[in-house]
Amino acid sequence: MPGGIRVEYQEELERLEASALGGLDLVSSAVSRTLEAIEHQDVELAQIVVADDDRIDGRYLEVHQALITLLATQSPVATDLRLISALLHVLKNVERMGDQCVNICKMIPLTGNEPPADQEMVKLILAMGGQSKTLISQAKRAFEGRDIELAQDLVRQDDVVDNLNRECFRLALEIGDDADKREWAMTMLLGARAIERIADNAVDIGEQVAFVVTGLFREFEDASHPVR
Amino acid sequence: MGAAGATRAETDVGDAEMKPPTTSTQSTSKPAADVDGRPAKTIEARGVDLFYGDFHAVEDVTMTVEPNKVTALIGSSGCGKTTFLRSLNRMHELTASARVEGEITLDGQDIYGSKVDPVQVRRLIGMVFQSPNPFPTMSIYDNVAAGLNLNAGRVKKSEKDAIVERSLRGAHLWNEVKDRLDKPGSSLSGGQQQRLCIARAIAVEPEVLLMDEPCSALDPVATLAIEDLIGELKNKFTIAIVTHNMQQASRASDITAFFNLEETGKPGRLVEVGPTEKIFTSPSQQATEDYVSGRFG
Secondary structure, eight states: OTTOSSHHHHHHHHHHHHHHHHHHHHHHHHHHHHHHHHHHTOHHHHHHHHHHHHHHHHHHHHHHHHHHHHHHHHOOOHHHHHHHHHHHHHHHHHHHHHHHHHHHHHHGGGGOSSOOSOHHHHHHHHHHHHHHHHHHHHHHHHHHHTOHHHHHHHHHHHHHHHHHHHHHHHHHHTSOSOHHHHHHHHHHHHHHHHHHHHHHHHHHHHHHHHHHHHSOOOOSSOTTSOOO | OOGGGGTSOOOTGGGSOOOOTTTOOOOOSOOOBOTTSOBOOOEEEEEEEEEETTEEEEEEEEEEEOTTSEEEEEOSTTSSHHHHHHHTTTOGGGSTTEEEEEEEEETTEETTOTTOOHHHHHHHEEEEOSSOOOOSSSBHHHHHHHHHHHHSSOOOHHHHHHHHHHHHHHTTOHHHHTTOTTSBGGGSOHHHHHHHHHHHHHHTOOSEEEEESTTTTSOHHHHHHHHHHHHHHTTTSEEEEEOSOHHHHHHHOSEEEEEEESSTTSOEEEEEEEEHHHHHHOOSSHHHHHHHTTSOO
């Protein structure tokens, strides 16, 4: 009897999980393009990222609707219910990460056509973006493998992003009195901030992994009650 | 005491007379008081084994049916949940060759004690069955009063009228039948008939209500009406309900007990019992998970 019951439902749930987690691949390529656009001040590429966000939003809407239908028609409970709840969160995180890429890309025309005021700061932001991509793929692997340890390790990976972000802030403070330079630095800081949020969203996905496995939800890190 | 007495260990408390609630004074633990100030009672099963002749139907069940809560017994067909439910008011022993080992107590009193009258046990622990079974030719009024006539001897007409009304109100049926109390019970719809049976069961003021798939013969609307009623009745009674409907267990119960059968021919066992919310969101046993998720029949 095992495996013979509710096969279609199980297959649909597996398909939806793959589809929701596939949204992370879409986000990862959006982040790559965003970084490229920053590095080369490529306004056209930035516009493509903005337009392509519709694909991420579409994925969100499609999988979200299908999960709601499963809830309504299949009465999932126990692990299935936790999985569906977690996937709804993951979808939201995917959608937010896509929007952060859009936020960054909309700012790229504002940075002007002059060479970057501070090459060091650009390097830091590219490093933040690369590290965020590491978090995104690690969050995906942790979810697929229901791997709590890998999920919790996201906190450590996120610390790298946070430190780079602080470094950006320091460089922005030291950029000097030139008004154009300061405006550039401000814009770049907002971009750094958006990347930092993308990494936080990846950590949130890790928390959902722990929820699916244990049935208990807790934040890995609580910004309002930091351990340090 | 019937067939059960030969094999089960006698205990001291078992020899005490079962007392109706009005004269009971020896309750040791302080039970939860209901809205009327009437305490509901706790059923405890300890190491209960149930047999039909040589067939070992249920093995080693230890669990508590808590007062003022709805306890749902779930599990696939043949897992022993109904047999276990029937053992809680000695209905089980009405089947020839059935016997019970272990101990079942109602607020500490052994219901299988040698001096305990099984009829008295069944008055204190009422049962509502799968398909509505009102006495078909009896009027609605007499259906509700049937238990009173059997149990209490002579009851004054005015008193009986009051009990019938109270019971029908308690079963959410009064408004629908108050103008046709003399019509036969069989003139009611399925859902009404089941509520009539519940009214009949609560007319004798039991401590505990056992329900064996009370909604399986009812449509969804009548089912929800019964579930609402169950939710209200738990304020007065201790309730245990056997159901095959997983959503019903998750909607209507506070505690869920999952029974399972390892394979055909083996006895059913209690796999897991816990708060319904936990059983349906993160059960601790894989067998429970598979059953509530519908991965097993």
